Amino acid sequence: MKPLHFSTPEVSRRSLLRGSAFLGAGAVLAGAPMGRLAMAHGQHSPTSWKNISAMVDSYVDAGKVPNMLATLGWGQSEPELIAKGTQDVGGSTPADMDSLYRIYSMTKPITGMAAMMLIADGKLRLDQPLSEVLPTFANMKVQATPDGSLEDVVDAVRPITIRHLLTHTAGLGYGIIQSGPIKQAYEENGINPGQVTRLSLPGVGRAEPAESLEVFADNLAKLPLVYQPGTTWSYSVSLDLLGRVIEVASGMPFDKFLQDRIFTPAGMTSTYFRVPESEISRLTGNYAVMGEGLLFPMDPAKTSIYLDEPAFPFGGAGLVCSPRDYDRWQRLLLNYGMIDGTRVMSELVVRVGTSNLLPPVVDTTGTFADGAGFGAGGRVGLGDQAGTFGWGGAAGTVAMVDMKRGLRAALFTQYMPSNAYEVHGDFPKAVVADLMAMASEG
Template identity: 35%
Template sequence: MQSRNSLSASSPEQAGMSGAALARVDAHLKRNYIDAGRFAGTQLLVWRRGCIAHHAVQGLADVERNIPLGEDSIFRIYSMTKPITSVAFMMLVEEGRVALDEPVHKYIPQWKDLGVYRSGVTAPFLTRPPARPMLVIDLLRHTSGLTYGFQQRTNVDAAYRALKIGEIEKAGTMASMVADLATIPLEFSPGDAWNYSVSTDVLGYLIEKIAGQPFDQFLQQRIFDPLGMADTGFHVPAEKAHRLAACYAVDGRGGKVLQDDPATSSFLTPPSFISGGGGLCSTMADYLTFCRALLNRGELDGVRLIGPKTLALMTANHLPGHRDLTEMSTSMFSEANYAGIGFGLGLSVTMDPARAMIAGSAGEYAWGGAAGTAFWIDPAEDMIAILMTQLLPSSATQVRRELRSMIYAAITDSNI
């Protein structure tokens, strides 16, 4: 068993994988993404059977300054914050301080009379009463009726954009977000659909309210410090600023433009809005540590985050009627949108790899971030895969699907 912070790879064969096949993954990333000018650089890691089967760092952290990507480079992980926030919330559930079937308005009274959108382009909107109240579980599984402004699909998400709710460049505070959301109707009655949304940001607000301490302090004391995730936080301190990678955005011509300069990034100072849905920066080593705790049924090296039964609950499909995302989703964008993929409590869950038409295992769970970072955990194969890169939006490429096919093809000794 490797130490918690080591990124040294063992023999792929020791992990039941082909070194030659994994080398083809690196070549694919270099040829089709880095040399092609789509990604500045990539860091890819595969963990299997208690060791790092493969780890490769390629390309640049900062094209403009010609700085190579390093093992300790710091990435904006955006929505890969969501599984961490969801685990933190489930800690409070385990302690009996909140229940999944409680109405959200128990904790946010000003939301008690939130209606469902009927018509209107600006406030006051015409609304109708929801079929039932929004429940805590709706926030965890994105069936709350909330949305993201970048969906650009309805007059409701237009209202989010007008108030700058849930934007990449965060504004306001968690309290101001909750107050603003009280003035905007729901997209749909809670439980009727799945829509990628600011729900996990609301969970961060609830954690702060229920735990009685700032949300970022809760994560630090309950997850980051115990696991030794020393490079994960809502901003990058001055002594680590040189390790922050540049973030790029697609330019519409198959290339990229600088979106966030690491020398002037807003991530260099503590934010006023602590985003449980997308505010964290982290490293490969730190996120691997978090994933290892999940793969090990909620515990790592004597540090237990949550119990095995709680993790099993989180990684079960919670979409009503056991439907998948294609049957329930109204989103124009999310970090997963395949048939055969359900959603648990903060994570996508593979129900049927054949329907999804991707290599994998039933019971695998995953998520990604807006700038292209991604991970998945496959308990059946005792495997973790993590990609770190910095290109907005994540939907600009099919690299995640390609990596799944190539990494699963490298397995020579399957557990199933």
């Protein structure tokens, strides 16, 4: 078989997953006056999302993606759905609220809030040294030059804490971000907490993940940090490591904790680390963008890697979820831990988890968190955007809540690399444009 060559933008592990942090909820309402947006709440007609509808139409009609779906809602009201296209190119099954999407790093806020629940339970502390839970992380070393020699290291000046893991300030690296010896060491030690396809494709890494969360954590502890803990915002495997912290602190497997403490009580019945065979008909295909309107099925639903049991539950990028389920997750946050009369997590968990948890002196310049705060696995808005919280995924998904205005918004599609299109930027702009129109009409 002739090798498949992808055109620019190059499909690499870095470009495949880096977009997972491109848009945070803190930027969603940039430039929109608070008062006018507040007026829009509850005063719009069901057809007011004209800019979002136009965006969805433009992407699908141009053949850029086979489907695109947006959910929008106020408070605990039923979501409004804007959807177009089929689950697969040339398919006949329309994408809808129950279709299944690879949400990649939109997994991170769920993992972050799970850790916050254990803090509320008294089984963890926000500023607790990680080594008290995982002793192998005592006495860490740090690269003298980030991404430089693995031998030229210095002592960590402070311990990694749970807060650091929640906010990507632990000094850990990411195989999709780092380069040089540390990237190679991550690959050789199974520090590969993600999956893309069963296919062997040029530019798509094939490094095998560690065999379990325990082995993942132990191997990670043997490697030097890239930055001193608590000094630099660095997108990392910290939320995956937090999965191991959660299972040690809770005394149960990480995925079982999520299922028992969050998914089941919240009524999230279509959220999986592994898609059951019975649900294959709902799984969308994931496509590599090879050129304008030219898509290659890199992870077809019927042969998806998400039908396999993962090496371990990837707390940073492992979940497949329906738009209906993720909307329930957003409703849970907006209602401060309650949904349909069921208390899933405490109000304090949500208030603290969606607040700015960054350590006092952290450099975010030039990062995905630049100009914003960071909470439990998601970006937090500051100033006029205070109250917003959310994150995006590598295959074109993005979601945010506005705690002050009671708004929830999410977008779902499936393509890679994430920077092939401007979905992560176009969606928030469309949300703002529609909100502004509603406010002016009001």
